[in-house]
Amino acid sequence: MRIAVLAGDGIGPEVTAEALRVLDALALPQVELVHADVGGVAYHRHGHPLPAATLAAARDSDAVLFGAVGDPTCDALERHLRPEQAILGLRSELGLFANLRPAKVFAGLEHTSALKPEIAGAIDLLIVRELNGDVYFGEKGTRKLADGRRQGWDMMSYAEDEVERIAHVAFRAAQGRQGRLCSVDKANVLETSQLWRDVVIEVAAQYPDVALSHMYVDNAAMQLVRQPGQFDVIVTGNLFGDILSDQASMCVGSIGLLASASLGARTTAHGTFGLYEPIHGSAPDIAGKGLANPMATILSLAMLLRHSLGLEDHARRVERAVAAALADCILGGDLGGTHGTRAIGDAVLERLS
Numbered sequence: 190m191r192i193a194v195l196a197g198d199g200i201g202p203e204v205t206a207e208a209l210r211v212l213d214a215l216a217l218p219q220v221e222l223v224h225a226d227v228g229g230v231a232y233h234r235h236g237h238p239l240p241a242a243t244l245a246a247a248r249d250s251d252a253v254l255f256g257a258v259g260d261p262t263c264d265a266l267e268r269h270l271r272p273e274q275a276i277l278g279l280r281s282e283l284g285l286f287a288n289l290r291p292a293k294v295f296a297g298l299e300h301t302s303a304l305k306p307e308i309a310g311a312i313d314l315l316i317v318r319e320l321n322g323d324v325y326f327g328e329k330g331t332r333k334l335a336d337g338r339r340q341g342w343d344m345m346s347y348a349e350d351e352v353e354r355i356a357h358v359a360f361r362a363a364q365g366r367q368g369r370l371c372s373v374d375k376a377n378v379l380e381t382s383q384l385w386r387d388v389v390i391e392v393a394a395q396y397p398d399v400a401l402s403h404m405y406v407d408n409a410a411m412q413l414v415r416q417p418g419q420f421d422v423i424v425t426g427n428l429f430g431d432i433l434s435d436q437a438s439m440c441v442g443s444i445g446l447l448a449s450a451s452l453g454a455r456t457t458a459h460g461t462f463g464l465y466e467p468i469h470g471s472a473p474d475i476a477g478k479g480l481a482n483p484m485a486t487i488l489s490l491a492m493l494l495r496h497s498l499g500l501e502d503h504a505r506r507v508e509r510a511v512a513a514a515l516a517d518c519i520l521g522g523d524l525g526g527t528h529g530t531r532a533i534g535d536a537v538l539e540r541l542s
């Protein structure tokens with residue numbers, strides 16, 4: 190089993206290092222690691238944020254463990270050379286269209302949420318975000334209007350097969366959970382969303398055991414704060430899912446806690462090929478200071494063990510260790526605590542057995 194490790198920029202290498210210490214402690218003899226440059230670091234070393242060798246390393250693996258990309262020194266570059274293009278490129282080149290972002294309050298952490306403890310305590314939801322379409326991948330540009338003003342534009346679109354395949358992922362996920370799926374869109378305004386809604390309703394006919402509801406994204410943002418316990422599985426497009434998942438992280442307690450799996454159709458010997466990353470970015474404001482919370486990346490590793498390597502027992506072991514560390518008040522600065530990146534990694538390692 191081969192894992193491509195793409196640590197990337199900013200806090201990416203710091204949080205990835207802790208996840209790799211956890212992986213090392215699991216002592217899985219069959220796992221081989223391949224490291225490759227991605228993002229700003231790859232641009233500086235190789236002239237491109239997603240070098241061909243990095244893409245090949247990802248392709249030749251069973252799974253990718255990804256840190257984060259984003260480097261302020263690259264802000265002035267043309268868009269196709271910016272570090273963020275690397276993660277978009279990996280997602281599209283590898284056909285990773287389904288992004289799973291679970292959000293659950295850990296026992297004992299209810300008080301660290303931005304919400305009242307009794308509201309936060311009810312959070313146990315999964316955001317299924319479409320990852321290969323929407324405005325992120327539509328045609329875009331900046332043009333001069335007839336009156337001389339500059340106009341930026343990004344095309345929002347979804348083809349019905351793109352909606353169908355993510356809807357199937359979401360319905361199946363709901364079947365394995367509480368059987369409730371909420372499709373989030375903006376169908377009162379957007380054609381793209383109306384098509385999205387129509388297709389989700391068509392797919393629903395194949396899942397009579399799942400209760401489907403629809404919600405406009407502005408209301409969903411509000412409901413996530415008002416009563417997040419009402420959600421089981423949320424399925425939504427790329428842009429809305431990106432925003433709602435950062436919001437959900439604060440309902441849980443911190444963006445340093447939310448993991449993700451990006452999956453497609455390709456299978457491995459023991460599961461599904463996927464890319465696993467924390468939902469946060471490279472956090473330049475705290476990079477290099479040993480302050481980043483590595484738990485989201487460690488939990489992403491657990492998802493990798495589960496979905497791509499078929500190692501459910503090891504995945505649970507890692508998740509239990511993170512939960513135990515949190516229950517023992519091992520909290521990073523993002524959660525109001527004083528533990529740094531390494532100390533959090535140590536605490537998880539101590540609780541692995």
Ligand SMILES: NC(=O)C1=CN([C@@H]2O[C@H](COP(=O)(O)OP(=O)(O)OC[C@H]3O[C@@H](n4cnc5c(N)ncnc54)[C@H](O)[C@@H]3O)[C@@H](O)[C@H]2O)C=CC1
Pocket residue numbers: 200204256257258259260261273276444445466468469470471472473474475480481482483485521523
């Ligand atoms: N998948 C990826 O690689 C992503 C990359 N980015 C990129 O990252 C760069 C920074 O973006 P931002 O908007 O600042 O988002 P960000 O997620 O990097 O940071 C937002 C805020 O959360 C904090 N934070 C993030 N992760 C944390 C952690 N593990 N522990 C403690 N605090 C944490 C940061 O310090 C910052 O104050 C940009 O270049 C952006 O494009 C942003 C999101 C995802």
Ligand SMILES: CC(C)CC(=O)C(=O)O
Pocket residue numbers: 273276277325431468
């Ligand atoms: C470069 C961004 C699209 C990455 C991001 O914010 C995300 O996937 O959550």
Ligand SMILES: [Mg+2]
Pocket residue numbers: 431432435468
């Ligand atoms: Mg995001």
